Every structure is written in C-alpha cells, then in structure tokens.
Amino acid sequence: MSRIYRVLACVVVLAGLAACSGTDSSKSAEPSSPAAAPDARKVDAGTAATLKGKVVLEGTAPENPIIKMASDPACGNAEVRGESYLVDNGALENVFVHIKDGLGNKYIFDTPTEPVKLDQKSCHYVPHVVGVRVTQPLEISNSDSTLHNVHGMPETNREFNFGQVIAGIKNTVSFTAPEVMIPFKCDVHSWMNAYIGVVSHPYFAVTDKAGTFELKTVPPGTYTIEAWHEKLGRQTQSVTLGEKDSKEITFTFKVQ
C-alpha cells in the first residue's frame, strides 16, 4: 500500500507544479510605459495640427445577435440587440482611433486626474468603447439594482475581477502600460462586454454615430494612425502633419 501512497504523493506534487506553471508571470508583473527622453518637451499648441476623419463600412453589416436577458429579472425581459455593429448610412460607430506610432518619447503629456467613467446600466456597459490614459483613473460604477462582476482581461496589464453588489457602488482602476484594447466582461451576464483602449498620450478618440473622430493639438510629424473595431479588426494609415495642418482621412472596413 505504501507504493500507492507514493504514487498519490507524486500526483499531488505534479498537480501543484502544474498549478504553479499556470500563473503567467507577465500578467502579474508591473509593466510600465516608455520613459520620456531627457530633452522631451510639451507640445507647442501654436504649431500643432488637427487630424479629423471618418470610419465607414463597405457592404452590409451582419445583424447583431438578439440578447435575451431573462436570466436576471432585474435586467428586464426586453430583447435587445448586441452592440458590435452600429452602422448608420455606412458610418461605423464605436471604432477606437489612436496614434499608434510616431510620437516616440519626444513629448511630455500631463496625465489627467479626472477619471474616465464606465457605467453598468440596464445590464450594459456605457459606453461600450472608451479610451483612457496610462495611470489615469477609470471609475466603474453600477447603476443597476442587480449585482455585476467587473472582469478586465488585459494581456499586458494586470488582470482583475471584482464584484459590485449594490446600485451606486463605484470602484476605480488604472493601468500601468499602454494596451489597445482591453476587453471587459461581466461573467454574471454573459452578453455584457466593453473595450478599453489604454494609451500613453492624448491622441485617441472613439467614433460617434456619424463615424467621425478628431485628434487635436497633434505636434507636426509623420504618424501611424490605427483604427480598431471589435469585430472587423485593425487598420493603419500613415499621415504626415505639418505645422498648423488640418487633414482628413478615411478608414474603410469591408464586410463580405
């Protein structure tokens, strides 16, 4: 019988080792955004440019799936549609647009202390897509009479999952490294999801109902602009902005 117990001990040790190997060290480490160069400076508003644009969808967008919220009476029995494809006359809403490359570490940007707000209302995240700066507070609130869990699933930053049991409760989180995008979900209500774009500079926007965006006070230079959509993926464009320029670009996503 002692042989059986030796085998069992080995199984337990192996299970323990497997469990330890499952913790991804990259997720628990504290990542950081690139440090500014010694000669880094603030952006000169007098010479800065403006980049405007529009995101359009070519083709017919797939129908958003019907969401049945009957699993929680507090969410209501109404059947609503998902929010993945919000298209109005070809204009695509909820696309996150940001400067992906080109700023380097030449500039210093003050980090806003005012929190970006993300609410849970009628068992939906409002807004569905939002941007936040590195280390800027993100205030997550629950306006519903039911409970939610807030599960952030970053790849680079630290993963988290906490509960918000009562209406009116607020929690604040922040992120230590740029990451576009971080999915958020509520595991209680499987249809609830949101996407957070974390960037180290102020040049980002989310397209409105008209599919438009605007990046203001961009220093002159050549940049890679990225547009991200939760179903249609990413597109990039290279743009050169001169002093006091005002340019317009268009991103076109296609569906089959």
Add this chain to the structure above:
Amino acid sequence: MHHRYAQFVVLCTVLLIAAGGLVTSTGSGLSVPDWPTTYGWNMFTFPMSKWVGGIRYEHSHRLIASTVGFLTIILAIWTWKIEPRRWVRRLGFTALGAVILQGLLGGLTVMFFLPPAISIGHASLAQLFFCLTVTMATVTSSTWRNTVDPVDDQMLRRVATVTTVLIYVQIIVGATMRHNDAGLAIPDFPLAFGHVLPPDWNARIAIHFAHRIGAVVVSLGILATAGHIFYHHPRRMELTRPAFALLFLVAMQVTLGAFVIWSGKNPAINTAHVVNGALVLGTSLMLTLRCHRIGFERLVQPIRTPAVSGWDLPQGSGHRHGARP
C-alpha cells in the same frame, strides 16, 4: 448500509461533475469573483434572490462541492469505524484528502482567473476523486465480498487496466481541449476542415484532433475488453453487465461528442458529454477492479477480528470445540 452510502456519494459526485461541467460550458467560472466567500457573503448564507445569470451555475457548484466534501468526511469516518480491511480504511481518507485538494484547486483557479493549468488540474482531480468513490462503492459491495470463485485471467486484467488508463488520459486531453477553448478548433465532424487530416495545424487544432484520435483508441480498448469478456467469460454476470454498460456508454459518448460540434458547443450537450465521460471511466474502473478481484483477495488482512468464544474458532486453533463458555 455503508455500501449504499458509498453509492450515494458516487451519485452526488456525478451531480458535482455535472455542475462543474455546466460552469465551464456556460463560461460562468468567474461570475463569483471571490473565494471562499460569495460576493463577500458566507457561501451558505448568500441570498437566493442574488442567484442570477452565471452565479446560479458557479454558486450551485460550490454548494454541491461543499456537500460532497461533507459526505466524504462521513464516508471516511464511517469506513474507519466499521471496515476491517486497512487499505479500504485508508482509501476513505485518501478520498477525503483528494476532495479537500480539489476544493483548494477550485478556489485557486478562481483567484488566478482560470489559468488552463489549474483548471485542467481541477478537472483531472475531479475524475480521480470520482474513481476513489467508485472504488469505495465497488469494494464494499456484497458482489465483491461474496465472490467465492473470482475470475483469474491475466490477459483480461491487462486489457481492462490499459483501457481504464486510456479513458483517464482521454479525459485529461478533453479537459485540456476545453480549458484552452479548442472545442471548436475543428468545426466539422467526422471530417476535419473537409479532410481526413486537418490541412493546417496549430496547438488548438492539435489538441482537438488528439481528442478525436483518443476517442478511437478508447473505443477500440473498450471493444477489446468487452469482446474478451463475452468470448471467454460469458456466464460471469459481474463482468458481462458492466461490459454491456460500457459499450452503451461509449457509443453514447461518441454521439454526444459529435453533437457538441454540430450544435456549436451547446452547454447542455457539452455538459452531458463531460458527465457521460465520467460514467465511462467509472464503469471501466469498476470492471477493472472486478477483473483484479483475485489479487485483492490475497491482500485482505483482517486486523480487527471480532471477539469470539472458543467454539467459534476453527479447528486446530488450540481451543476447545463445542464447549460453550
């Protein structure tokens, strides 16, 4: 009574595996973010009005797991009190240790956001614990105790043992597939992307395909075991009955596996596939134990002989016979 209770623990463990399967199939594993508390409440006082959405599955799983843990404590103590075989008494406490470790793994996987390694460990240990309860129920049964002429067939012992081990390995491969979200990595069945072999490979496709190959291997193992029993031991009901059950269960398992893919991983079908997989393993283990019955007989070492009077003892024991005290 003790055997009936052991059977009841097996039944509750099947229910627990079903609840765990539902948690994974519905993606509810993190719907309760804290452990061992539930949204700050004591697990047992969490209000039923708040059992909504994914919480219903995860919280039910925790409560059933606690119940099975409690039942296992009783089983271990009861076995210790009444069971004369030392190895069976130890088995009871081994089951208790396994269920405690299983609870800890369940908590760890929640706190570390379901890392595949811990979740696979949790799923694999669940089946080991189930095997322990099945063993307890098998070796405490009257069929086991009253066998006077156990089958002595070395080939059968080997085939049955290998088949049971293969089933367990297949279940671990299945758990690895589930917890790496590879259940639909090959979206068609019985072909793979319209071919016999997948035209493209990555880790998820490989683990999914390994599970399909495993299904073929396990089915062959079960056919070999059952075929051997029907050919060589057709009158041994203690072997033919579980062999028939095994054939039925493995056919059901392959069918459910196909429907998992055709339904796009419907949670109910997915869970039925997990539960039926456990039943295949449990049945094969029971059959294997019965094939090894003759070896166990030699291992029986009663150390708690009941107090007897001289006339109860066998002849040649040095006591007087026939004379009541």
